[in-house]
Amino acid sequence: MRIALFVTCLNDTMFPDTGKAVVRLLRRLGHEVEFPAAQTCCGQMHFNTGYRKQVTPMVRSFAETFAPYDAVVTPSASCAAMVRDWHPRIDSGAAPVASNVYELAEFLVDVLGVTDVGAYYPHRVTYHPTCHSLRMLKIGDRPLQLLRAVRGLELVELPDATECCGFGGTFALKNSEVSAAMGADKVACVRATGAEALCAADNSCLMHIGGILTRTGPDVRTVHLAEILASTEEDPHE
CATH class of the missing domain: 3.40.50 (Rossmann fold)
Structure with a gap:
């Protein structure tokens, strides 16, 4: 399975350790994870503030960037929801890629079928x-x-x-x-x-x-x- 990390704008800019944690976790579970450098914003900020026409190129760019992958994993339920729920409505051609986008927890439980990932956090x-x-x-x-x-x-x-x-x-x-x-x-x-x-x-x-x-x-x-x-x-x- 080819897995891509969609890190999201906020994480990339302010919380990069979260993206690194996703990669570290999935690799520990035996999977290879790639980071497509061409990825940009999912368009949620623009869409929610009324710039809906301007979002279309962003949706198409997202679909093109992540099309080669079997699964796209993101540490953001918010951005995952934007892609899965709205991208296909904005551009129907984005639907196949959007359906392969998963928030981290649902990917682990629903796709990989694991709940114990070998973690230790004594708090x-x-x-x-x-x-x-x-x-x-x-x-x-x-x-x-x-x-x-x-x-x-x-x-x-x-x-x-x-x-x-x-x-x-x-x-x-x-x-x-x-x-x-x-x-x-x-x-x-x-x-x-x-x-x-x-x-x-x-x-x-x-x-x-x-x-x-x-x-x-x-x-x-x-x-x-x-x-x-x-x-x-x-x-x-x-």
Whole structure:
């Protein structure tokens, strides 16, 4: 199986270690992963802010770049949802490639059929199901299955887990007061768990929640699912 990493703009720019973790994890499981250098944005930011005509070339470029691969794996439920749900509607020619795009957890569980990836992360962790993973991709408990199999990890339930954290891309800018209030509610729930780390499938949400956590008291660190799953005793993620 030829697997490509779709790292996404946010991860490439601000959280490159997450992309590296995906590659490290999949290679540890015996798979070769390539990084197509021609990849660019999936077009979600443009599409959500009304520049729909300008998105079409981006959709076509995505399809052309990832067409040679059997599977495209991304550490972003948000971008995976954009590609799978909207790319075929924008350009029907993008449908075959879009159907081969997977968020990391669903790829591991549904395609590779694994839940125990040999990870080790000896910390108390709570999991936030991001809106796109929950409502568009409907990945359900796949991340939880993976986290439960991590040695040393204590998984604690997050109160009101299905509530949005308030980020929502440009929503956080256009509706900053509402966004901040939603984020504060989410942070209160995170702190109530006593967790050392908050995990999610989207660094955009972790960035929003993490900013509030940092400003409001004793640190609860944020960590992407990929980084936990890539962590081992020999090569731990702190």
